Amino acid sequence: MTHLIVAFVLLNAIILVVAYITLLERKFAARMQSRIGPYYVGWPHGWLQPIADALKLMLKEDVVPTLSDRWVYNLAPLVFLLPCMLIFATIPFAPGLGLADLNIGVLFFLAVSALEIVGLFMGGWGSNNKYALLSAMRAVNQIISYDLPFIFAALVPVVLAGSMQMSAIVVAQQGLFGWFVFYPGIGQLAFLAYVIATIAAENRVPFDILEAESELVAGFRVEYSGMKFALIQLGEYAHLVGTSFLGALLFLGGWLGPGPTWLGPLWFLLKAVLVFLLVTWVRWSFVRIRVDQILAISWKLLLPATVILLLATGFVVAAGFGRGA
Amino acid sequence: MTAEAIGFWLVAAVLLATSLAVVLTPNLFHAVLFLAAALVSTGVVFLLLDAAFLFAVQLLLYAGGVITIMVFAIMLTEQLVGERLRQTSRWVINGAILAAAVFVGVLGFVVRSARPARPPAADRTADLARALVGPFAAPFELLAVLLVAALVGAIYFARTED
Numbered sequence: 001m002t003h004l005i006v007a008f009v010l011l012n013a014i015i016l017v018v019a020y021i022t023l024l025e026r027k028f029a030a031r032m033q034s035r036i037g038p039y040y041v042g043w044p045h046g047w048l049q050p051i052a053d054a055l056k057l058m059l060k061e062d063v064v065p066t067l068s069d070r071w072v073y074n075l076a077p078l079v080f081l082l083p084c085m086l087i088f089a090t091i092p093f094a095p096g097l098g099l100a101d102l103n104i105g106v107l108f109f110l111a112v113s114a115l116e117i118v119g120l121f122m123g124g125w126g127s128n129n130k131y132a133l134l135s136a137m138r139a140v141n142q143i144i145s146y147d148l149p150f151i152f153a154a155l156v157p158v159v160l161a162g163s164m165q166m167s168a169i170v171v172a173q174q175g176l177f178g179w180f181v182f183y184p185g186i187g188q189l190a191f192l193a194y195v196i197a198t199i200a201a202e203n204r205v206p207f208d209i210l211e212a213e214s215e216l217v218a219g220f221r222v223e224y225s226g227m228k229f230a231l232i233q234l235g236e237y238a239h240l241v242g243t244s245f246l247g248a249l250l251f252l253g254g255w256l257g258p259g260p261t262w263l264g265p266l267w268f269l270l271k272a273v274l275v276f277l278l279v280t281w282v283r284w285s286f287v288r289i290r291v292d293q294i295l296a297i298s299w300k301l302l303l304p305a306t307v308i309l310l311l312a313t314g315f316v317v318a319a320g321f322g323r324g325a
Numbered sequence: 326m327t328a329e330a331i332g333f334w335l336v337a338a339v340l341l342a343t344s345l346a347v348v349l350t351p352n353l354f355h356a357v358l359f360l361a362a363a364l365v366s367t368g369v370v371f372l373l374l375d376a377a378f379l380f381a382v383q384l385l386l387y388a389g390g391v392i393t394i395m396v397f398a399i400m401l402t403e404q405l406v407g408e409r410l411r412q413t414s415r416w417v418i419n420g421a422i423l424a425a426a427v428f429v430g431v432l433g434f435v436v437r438s439a440r441p442a443r444p445p446a447a448d449r450t451a452d453l454a455r456a457l458v459g460p461f462a463a464p465f466e467l468l469a470v471l472l473v474a475a476l477v478g479a480i481y482f483a484r485t486e487d
Contacts, residue, residue, distance in 0.1 A: 069354075072354075072355070072358065102377055103377070103450065104377050104378050104381050104450060107378070107381040107382075107385070108377070108380075108381050110381075110385060111380075111381040111382070111383075111384035111385040111388075111389065112384060114384065114385055114388065114389025114390075115365070115384060115388055115389060117389070117392075117393055118358070118361050118388070118392060121358075121396050122358065125354055133400070136396075136400070137397075137400050137401075140393055140396060140397045140400065141397075143393060144393055144394075144397070147389070164450070
């Protein structure tokens with residue numbers, strides 16, 4: 001029973017964080033473009049904007065295309081949202097504060113987040129829309145290409161810590177400059193690869209060919225409206241927030257930080273927001289690159305680089321420089 | 326009945342239904358989606374058996390990898406617009422007989438083999454890793470060679486004639 005309550009609270013906390021991270025992104029983007037961003041809904045600085053957006057989307061008409069594959073079309077947002085929420089299950093927000101600190105935590109995260117693509121296909125196919133289908137095809141392309149570098153980059157801290165358990169990885173990063181991002185050479189390169197692969201896996205500019213607004217309108221979600229659209233948006237941002245949390249945990253020491261232990265979750269959130277802002281910063285600074293360039297970056301640069309990095313990490317750990325218990 | 330048993334029978338029912346749907350539905354894309362559901366429920370069976378590592382690997386490789394490749398294949402072979410590919414099961418009765426025979430064989434094996442008195446220790450991931458680089462290193466490497474051979478063969482067949 002306590003598990004259910006914790007899960008319920010956690011789920012709602014995540015939805016709240018995800019809602020407000022969209023406001024953060026809009027404000028951040030506005031700053032970069034010398035604008036103010038959302039301002040009028042709620043004082044100060046339009047802080048009620050996410051709530052208003054959610055209400056608006058709930059009240060919108062739900063349109064189902066006549067020639068759509070009805071079951072697939074209707075189920076797609078749920079199938080898309082489910083893995084995006086499940087990934088939070090293994091993340092410990094402080095020592096002992098998490099749903100399930102599995103001994104294969106990182107692997108669980110990677111495996112479940114790989115399921116996201118099924119919902120994406122269902123949306124792209126079920127809509128029976130050329131743009132949506134093209135978008136889904138591009139998504140397959142991109143996800144096949146960037147899943148492996150993402151996994152290899154995420155495995156570097158796992159090898160360094162000698163454990164796939166999330167809490168053990170954090171514990172291995174204790175001490176001054178103990179965070180894996182400070183690990184000489186390997187840490188910085190792995191973090192860089194992780195961030196690049198995250199941007200690509202989340203389909204954000206400059207890797208956003210699957211929802212390139214000028215070509216595909218809105219990609220695989222072009223036919224969705226109202227709450228279904230909201231669920232897809234929620235899933236997308238939840239996945240990005242989850243990946244930011246994982247990045248903060250793997251490379252930036254999770255809940256570790258100065259001050260009393262109850263500040264842990266706050267540090268963790270701050271670090272995750274930092275990773276999120278890094279991704280957002282890239283998004284609002286660069287232009288979209290071509291499909292062939294995206295694939296070339298993955299197969300010719302990122303994949304070999306991360307494999308070599310992982311091998312090097314293996315040698316370093318075998319030489320006795322690991323941080324495992 | 327314990328919660329675990331109820332969970333098992335639920336998952337088993339879902340697994341059976343989705344597996345049947347894979348071969349019986351005429352829509353190829355639906356078949357792949359049902360296959361994804363069947364593979365995920367297989368993973369849940371692993372989870373119920375306390376094999377969390379196998380659950381994650383099942384999801385990562387099959388639901389994440391194999392399904393992705395299959396959808397890729399469907400999308401590339403099927404025209405974007407126009408008539409859709411249909412799955413026909415002409416040999417459905419023969420298949421059912423064969424499946425029943427295999428089921429009886431497996432059942433006989435399971436019934437006759439001795440069951441362990443209690444489940445093994447919780448975390449066998451490290452044991453698995455040691456087995457892969459220890460006693461099973463040679464078969465493991467051979468499998469890798471087989472996969473490379475399959476890959477090279479696929480590229481050979483798919484090359485353009487010139």
